[in-house]
Structures are given as C-alpha cells and as structure tokens.
Amino acid sequence: xxxxxxxxxxxxxxxxxxxxxxxxxxxxxxxxxxxxxxxxxxxxxxxxxxxxxxxxxxxxxxxxxxxxxxxxxxxxxxxxxxxxxxxxxxxxxxxxxxxxxxxxxxxxxxxxxxxxxxxxxxxxxxxxxxxxxxxxxxxxxxxxxxxxxxxxxxxxxxxxxxxxxxxxxxxxxxxxxxxxxxxxxxxxxxxxxxxxxxxxxxxxxxxxxxxxxxxxxxxxxxxxxxxxxxxxxxxxxxxxxxxxxxxxxxxxxxxxxxxxxxxxx
Amino acid sequence: xxxxxxxxxxxxxxxxxxxxxxxxxxxxxxxxxxxxxxxxxxxxxxxxxxxxxxxxxxxxxxxxxxxxxxxxxxxxxxxxxxxxxxxxxxxxxxxxxxxxxxxxxxxxxxxxxxxxxxxxxxxxxxxxxxxxxxxxxxxxxxxxxxxxxxxxxxxxxxxxxxxxxxxxxxxxxxxxxxxxxxxxxxxxxxxxxxxxxxxxxxxxxxxxxxxxxxxxxxxxxxxxxxxxxxxxxxxxxxxxxxxxxxxxxxxxxxxxxxxxxxxxx
Numbered sequence: 001x002x003x004x005x006x007x008x009x010x011x012x013x014x015x016x017x018x019x020x021x022x023x024x025x026x027x028x029x030x031x032x033x034x035x036x037x038x039x040x041x042x043x044x045x046x047x048x049x050x051x052x053x054x055x056x057x058x059x060x061x062x063x064x065x066x067x068x069x070x071x072x073x074x075x076x077x078x079x080x081x082x083x084x085x086x087x088x089x090x091x092x093x094x095x096x097x098x099x100x101x102x103x104x105x106x107x108x109x110x111x112x113x114x115x116x117x118x119x120x121x122x123x124x125x126x127x128x129x130x131x132x133x134x135x136x137x138x139x140x141x142x143x144x145x146x147x148x149x150x151x152x153x154x155x156x157x158x159x160x161x162x163x164x165x166x167x168x169x170x171x172x173x174x175x176x177x178x179x180x181x182x183x184x185x186x187x188x189x190x191x192x193x194x195x196x197x198x199x200x201x202x203x204x205x206x207x208x209x210x211x212x213x214x215x216x217x218x219x220x221x222x223x224x225x226x227x228x229x230x231x232x233x234x235x236x237x238x239x240x241x242x243x244x245x246x247x248x249x250x251x252x253x254x255x256x257x258x259x260x261x262x263x264x265x
Numbered sequence: 266x267x268x269x270x271x272x273x274x275x276x277x278x279x280x281x282x283x284x285x286x287x288x289x290x291x292x293x294x295x296x297x298x299x300x301x302x303x304x305x306x307x308x309x310x311x312x313x314x315x316x317x318x319x320x321x322x323x324x325x326x327x328x329x330x331x332x333x334x335x336x337x338x339x340x341x342x343x344x345x346x347x348x349x350x351x352x353x354x355x356x357x358x359x360x361x362x363x364x365x366x367x368x369x370x371x372x373x374x375x376x377x378x379x380x381x382x383x384x385x386x387x388x389x390x391x392x393x394x395x396x397x398x399x400x401x402x403x404x405x406x407x408x409x410x411x412x413x414x415x416x417x418x419x420x421x422x423x424x425x426x427x428x429x430x431x432x433x434x435x436x437x438x439x440x441x442x443x444x445x446x447x448x449x450x451x452x453x454x455x456x457x458x459x460x461x462x463x464x465x466x467x468x469x470x471x472x473x474x475x476x477x478x479x480x481x482x483x484x485x486x487x488x489x490x491x492x493x494x495x496x497x498x499x500x501x502x503x504x505x506x507x508x509x510x511x512x513x514x515x516x517x518x519x520x521x522x523x524x525x526x527x528x529x530x
Contacts, residue, residue, distance in 0.1 A: 074366035074399060081368050082354075082361045089354055092347045101339035103346050103407075106371035112389050122387030124377050128409035134339060142368075144393035 005169035006044040013052025014176040015243035034094035040253035050155040051140040054087040068149025081142040103134045107141035114146045156227040163231040172252040174243025179261030196262045238263040270434035271309040278317025279441040280508035299359035305518035315420040316405040319352040333414025346407040368399045372406035379411045421492040428496040437517045439508025444526030461527045503528040
C-alpha cells in the first residue's frame, strides 16, 4: 500500500518566476524542472506550484487576500485567477512536452475557503485522476471564501492539505535557497544550513525567528514552515531543496542524497 | 427571483477557432465577442465554449472519447486537456481585458462522467462564483469517467446540464451558421431558415434528418439540438444565432431581435 502514498512536490513561485519582475516566468527553469520530473518518473506524484510574480503582485494590487470589499475588486479577482492559469499553462506546456501525464486541477474550481483556510475541497475528479495514474498539478489560486467573499489560497496550504488527506510519503519543497539557515546567508557569511530539524527543534527556532526584526532573515521561509508543521507532526517528512539548482529536485524525487533541510517528527 | 435565473451563452468552437486548422484560434473573433459580452452587461451569465481545432483534433488523435485502452493514451489525455486550457486562456484573456468579471471553471477539475454523461458535478465553487456575480466560463474538456476511465465532455452537454440545474431563463447558442435550415444552405440556394421551431416540430424534423445520408446536411447541428432537447422540454428557450456575425450574440444577450432559430416548448 505504501507505493500508493503520493509524493507531493511543491515548486516555489520564486523558482519558476522572477519575483522582481511582473508576470516574468523563468521558462528555462520550468523546462529543466519538467525534464527532472519526467526523468524521475515517480508514480503517485502530485505537483503544486506557487504564484511568484504572476499571482502575488496582481492579488496585491486588488487587495484580493483581504476579501471582497467593493464591486471593482471583481475584475481584480478575475485577473488574479487568470494570470495564475497563465503561469500554470506554461508549467503544463513544459510537462506535457516532456511526456509527463500531467493534468492541471484548478483550485478555484473545486475549493471553498473560510477565512482563508480550506473549508471544502471537492476532490472526486482529483482522486480519480490519481487512481488513473495521472500527475495532478495544482497551484496557488484565488478562491471563493465563505466569510471573506473571496481570498487567495497559497500553494503551501494546498500542499499540507493534500499531504494529510492522501497520507503522503513525503513532501518536497523546491525553493530558491538551499534550505533553512540559522541566519540570512545573503548577509551573514557564517550562516549555517540546518541539515535536519526535528519538530521540537523547529518549534525552538520558530520562537527565535518570530521576532519582528528577524522576519526577513529567512526570506519568508518560516511562514512556509508554519504551514507545513501539521504534516510534519503527522509524521510526513519534508525535504526543503533548492529548485534553482539543477538536479536537486530530481535527487529529492528519487531519494538520492542532496543538500537541503529535512524536517521530521 | 427571475432576475436570478442565469442566461447560458454557448460559444461554438467553430466560431472562435478555424476548424480547418490545428490549434488555430480566431483571436479577432474572440476579442469581438468579449466586447459584445461586456457591452451586453448581463447579470447571471454563464459562458460555455467549445473546443474547435484545439480540443477535437487532439482528442481524435489519441482516441480520448472512446476511453482508456492503453497507457500511451495518458499523455494524449493530458495534451487534450492542456490545449483546451490554452484556448480557454485566450477567451479569458479577452474577457478580462474587456473587464468582464469572468472566472474560468475547469470541467475536468469538478466533473465525473459515466459513459460520457455527467454523473457528478461538484459545483460548490461554481455556485458561490455565481452568487458573487462573477461570470463563470466553462468549456468542452476531457473528464475522468467511471466506466470508460476517461472521455471527452462536450460544451453542449455542459450547457444543458447547467441550464436544467440552475433553471436558466434562456440558452443562446452562438454557432457558425444563421440557425437551423431545412436543407444545407451551403449547397442548396433554396434552403430555408427556420425562425422558430416548437418541440413537436423539432421531433418531426429530427426524424427526417436522422437518415444517414442526411446527417451532414445540418453541419452536425442536429447532434447539438439533440443535446439541447431536455432543456427545451423543460421550457427553457434556445436561441441559435450566428456568432460569426458582429452583434448577433450581443442582440441575443440583450433580447433585441436578431436573425436565427428559436427552439421552444
């Protein structure tokens, strides 16, 4: 039965887009990642990608995350969802081109949130796609929300939700750094990469980094870790690897040793 | 309450793509239709579009409609769904550009069929999008199928399904002819356009055109009519208008008089 447990691969928006740009996809990276996913040839794979410079600036401009406040936001919601489907289209293009049997599953078509948290995930089609050995590809998206009217649903929340629901064998987080550090490696030459962190160690570090002045140190990584904690608590290991470096995600998918941080219970 | 009954607009694949080509979108037509939909400014509108030269040739090449028979078809299913999302992306691009609060709802993410007929339509998100006054846009798509493994779901079937489920006030079918004729207008100069057909008249004509030699006469229109019959029977009028002619769909949306065929109980 363990073969049936899916691996969930998250591809960060900062890996496949240029976060400094606007709607700036890194098509050569998307292409390389498609090649790695095809080569790894993992059965029971679910892919989730982020929004990067597609979803985030558009959602931000229209205040989508905070919910429906005035009529004019409707077009902003429409636009935010649309640009996310455009980014997803680029990913799907590369995946299909590399003969991955990948089928996009649109979160806003089957998820309802409540105050930003997944309340209802209508997953009959997703389950059947998995049973048929397709590789479902989801992404951070806009959603209708029972309390807020609408909001933004992060790819990270989808990852943990699916990992818990389908009892994933592991989660791979492809990000744009080498993993979790004890300081900001961009400014501190002595920053040390954590190779492995237990749940207890994570909680200790979390407390340390929760100080307002230190929130940037991890490049927003601790929000991500926070979202992943319930999966780690459930015993699902999380590998955080650098998706910008060739073959790191391939190695993580096939179980080969690769630099990064492993979170585990 | 009647204001809450949606109008369902079907935009035929033959209107927005060149059916002779391969993945050949008529972007200028898509743009004009977006302009017409924006100008008509109908509340409670649901749009469904067909696959034209995107979905059909790809599905055909991989035998998707007939269901899963061998592993190699998986990539064909993935490709067919992908090209449909590409066509949908072009439609959404034009709609959002024209400030229509349009949100794509991906059929394969929320529909399961059985022998090609809709068995389960998980519509919680769709319903909330309608309640929030968005314009949902669906399309002919691949679906997972409880009997066939997978298949193709036509936009026409989606139209009737939604019309019955949400008790539509009317259905507008934008096609590439002026309506239903008593002969093929392309070859018979005396072909006469039906302006209005009752259910009884439709059944009479259907019998006449059901003869194998005559199936081409209507350009496949009678398959479409067949799919729509349950809606007409329920009392939902259907306007068949030429979406290739400027302002026809606009007039149909706003209730202005326009050439075409009306089907009614």
